[in-house]
Amino acid sequence: MKILVTGGAGFIGSNLVFTLAERGHKITVVDNLTSGNKKNLKNFKDRFIEDDVSKPAVIEELKKEKFDIIFHEAANTDTTFKNDEEMFRANVDGYKNILSIADISRSAVVYASSAATYGRGKSPMNEDQKPDPLNAYAVSKKMMDDITKEEIKRGTFPIIGLRYFNVYGPRESFKGKSSSMIYQLYLQMKAGKRPRIFKYGEQKRDFIYVKDVVSANIMAMEKTLKGESGIFNVGTARAESFNKLVQELNKNLGTNYNPEYFDNPYGFYQNVTEADMMLSEKNLGFRTEYDIEKGIADYVKYLINCG
Missing domain, CATH: 3.40.50.720 (NAD(P)-binding Rossmann-like Domain)
Structure with missing residues (x-):
């Protein structure tokens, strides 16, 4: 076509x-x-x-x-x-x-x-x-x-x-500040820094x-x-917390960073998103293949291979 x-x-x-x-x-x-x-x-x-x-x-x-x-x-x-x-x-x-x-x-x-x-x-x-x-x-x-x-x-x-x-996933790096939280946290942790997330990491996203x-x-x-x-x-159809992202990134990077929490500066923020599918x-006929664990594992492997 x-x-x-x-x-x-x-x-x-x-x-x-x-x-x-x-x-x-x-x-x-x-x-x-x-x-x-x-x-x-x-x-x-x-x-x-x-x-x-x-x-x-x-x-x-x-x-x-x-x-x-x-x-x-x-x-x-x-x-x-x-x-x-x-x-x-x-x-x-x-x-x-x-x-x-x-x-x-x-x-x-x-x-x-x-x-x-x-x-x-x-x-x-x-x-x-x-x-x-x-x-x-x-x-x-x-x-x-x-x-x-x-x-x-x-x-x-x-x-x-x-x-x-x-x-989130491969080829998002050129989005800069609009790239996914997962990618931005990965960059922080890969650089040896504590991941910075809004207090107290309990916000959830699908x-x-x-x-x-x-x-x-x-x-x-x-x-x-x-x-x-x-x-x-x-x-x-699964909302995952920001703390969960840090946990999965630690697991896949072999690190043990605790989050650095800071105040959310945005008044228009969505505290929870979760899709009814x-x-x-x-x-x-759509169903996902990747849950957050499998997705982050695949993505981190890709990022490490890309250098």
Whole structure:
């Protein structure tokens, strides 16, 4: 198939790109390299376009082609980003542009939504509960989901949105401060420092390994190609504490660091995220392969091998 992947030099996008390439698909990657990096696409053989899908010029070029499916991973994912207008331009306008391509070519679309839309909502978080976005990034993802619901009503082309919970794994290093807590704690501990976490490490997140996220995207692709649409959670249905992360990293690094606790400076913080995965299991057939123990073990092995 002919596939477009936006944000394909980024963390999740690049992992997805190589899985699709292994399956023999013809892939076009578009990435402006703001948080992605071409090093994530080392040995990628297909077409790469360095551009921003929130801007018209590249969209007009892409409209001349016919893609079977579009994976939209491009986004500003910095939850502390100060310019709300720019956040909405990058994320919401970029998504509208992608849908305009799909509208012309009748491409199926799979896009990255986020568990940030749930805010401080009750856990486990299910797809039907009222959104509670706490920052501009979360609002932008809610806006994308709202647009999706209207497009699904139109029924012009199939769309599936995937609400990622807390993703970690290979190829995230170029995200900088937006990289996962697991990666940032790993770097601290590998450098011989105590891991710094908010007091008192009891906050919980649904941490999902990127290999499972790629699997969810592939399953979503298969459903869209059958004409199915919807918005689904992508998590593990298990919330793990920050203290647990330190415990697992110690185990895999052969260290024995105690956390250094400090005050949480963020007023918009989600203290708990946990996915209700019933709808995803039922409609996508998605179940995770990696729990936190297996995921961190695999990831640490990868990081050590990469030097």
